[in-house]
Amino acid sequence: MLVGQSIETGYAYRLPLNFKYGNEDKLAGLCGVIQALVSVVEEQNQDILRSISTKDCKAIFLVKGPLILVAVSKSNESETQLVLQLTYAFNQIVSVLTLTQLNRIFEQRRNYDLRRLLSGAERLIDHLLIFMEKDPAFLLGAVRCLPLPEKARENITNAITSTCNKIRDLVFAILIAGNQLITLVRMKKYTLHPSDIHLLFNLVRSSESFKTAESWTPICLPKFDATGFLHGHVSYISEDCQACLLLLTVQRDAFFPLSQAKHTIAEKLRRSNCLVAINDALNRNKELPTTNPLKHIGIPEIRHFMYKCKSTAQLFTSDPISLDRLQDYRLRHKEGGDIMVKKIEKLSDMDYVRNYRRFCSQIHCSSTPAKLIFRSNSDDTVLAWVTNGFELYVTFDPLMEKDHAIRAVDRLLHWIKREEERIFIMHAPTF
Amino acid sequence: MKVVEAKIVVLGSQGVGKTSLVVRYIGKMFSKHISPTIGASFFTCNINLEDARIKLQVWDTAGQERFRSMAPMYYRNANAALLVYDITSAGSFAAIKGWVKELQSNVPEPMVLSLVGNKCDLEESRAVAQSEAAQFAASIGAAYCETSALHDQFISHSQTHNRLVSSPSSGRSPPLRCMSALATTIISKRENGTIKTSSFTKRKE
Incomplete structure (x- = not known):
């Protein structure tokens, strides 16, 4: 997907943007259009083209050195989150070539086909894009x-x-x-x-x-x-x-x-x-408290959580809950008497993370950042909370009351504190 | 018994099967899902021949253009180079000529060279004739063979190395013979005696 001066990164790997086997002429045309869009805005308005929005689709542009990165997305990610993904894609390219080499190539030949130097590294970019969609670590800038x-x-x-x-x-x-x-x-x-x-x-x-x-x-x-x-x-x-x-x-x-x-x-x-x-x-040995934290914590109304320890930039998330495990678990805890008739949709870790994105961008919003968000409806209840020390996102059962949720969060934080030395690396050793 | 340490560098274009060949040689299976080498991989292997034990250190280099500038790091101290091309790709054979030139001008001591045409199971799409490769190998004084890392085959085309094809490495995979041929050449070019140093080329016959 890289030609001449332009690079286009097709975010959302399901989109048929794999030009590697596609029509080279069409690709050249598309890159020409992208380049034209960016440079026209630049020249006429002394400005930068950041994004184009249509009814169901966003195109985000990022100019980095000699490269133009473009993401086209149909998901609910914010502009900031998409820019972050493009920045990662760019950093991945730098990681393979170094910035020095990248700049030098395009100083020598403005129309260099970067695919030559990146051959064998395409899969690094492909994997990175999938990895970013699945793992909230990127969203939170944590490890x-x-x-x-x-x-x-x-x-x-x-x-x-x-x-x-x-x-x-x-x-x-x-x-x-x-x-x-x-x-x-x-x-x-x-x-x-x-x-x-x-x-x-x-x-x-x-x-x-x-x-x-x-x-x-x-x-x-x-x-x-x-x-x-x-x-x-x-x-x-x-x-x-x-x-x-x-x-x-x-x-x-x-x-x-x-x-x-x-x-x-x-x-x-x-x-x-x-x-x-x-x-x-x-291998997720069952005897470890961290293998199935929700079970170990024993707060049945929590479905999923993710916690970022800010001082160390580290992340801990609960397990994804599969349908049968959830049912089995609830029955034992005698919670929610109608659990057998209530249909619980199977959610994966990824679905929860997708839900958090919106809250995450509100919390990280640069103009009016939120400190605490509580939203309860008939699908689920979400609490997002940021303090000086941590950032926490929790999904509860639907229609939870605020007091109840906050009490549960207190217990959750207590557990995290207790397991801190196990789930995080608290010391930064040196040689 | 003589113990010989030898360093081998594997060179060639991307995707010709350098890693597959080495992995097959080290005794593992062929994998279709092998990913491109990044930088270089290091293998060690001991071979027992009739009268010598050889400790091979193999640098399997990445074929991608961006790693080209790092190649000297690996061939500088090597005793031998395995030059691998893909018999279905004329371009990969042409690249070998570039490698030979580079070795000749950058390595002061002569190296043992071995030319390997890999993927000989793809006879129907052959792009490099055996005669052409044999002629080129002779012109640079290299041994020449064709291999299939996929089917574990080894075909020697070099008159002088016929002995090696039936050499005592029968229990091991055929690409091994390609390596042990190389190792035997290294030995035959050395003086007798137990030599621990790897810089045998200093005392070439």
């Missing part, structure tokens, strides 16, 4: 952590710091699994922005090739430094544990010492039973 017993996480972090603290120029050591952060150890004075971590999640998630061997790969983290590459030793911890370790350095020839470090870390994790702890969390 999901793999819930782990405090001691296990501490052991993992220690295994990494004790192995790596003598390695020169190692900037970040990151252990992740299933789009969740297990631990992040960093060089003093450097931090990693959530959006850079999201790009790393996306890279690992989209690249099967990391599973076959240790890889040595250039990675640009746009928020950390858009102008250059870090070099990453990327490998899965072991065949029986799907946690992926990334060791990022500025040294381009540091592969072998980092490979050695990786094997030492893996061995330490195995000996201290950390691999078991990681696997339990990944």
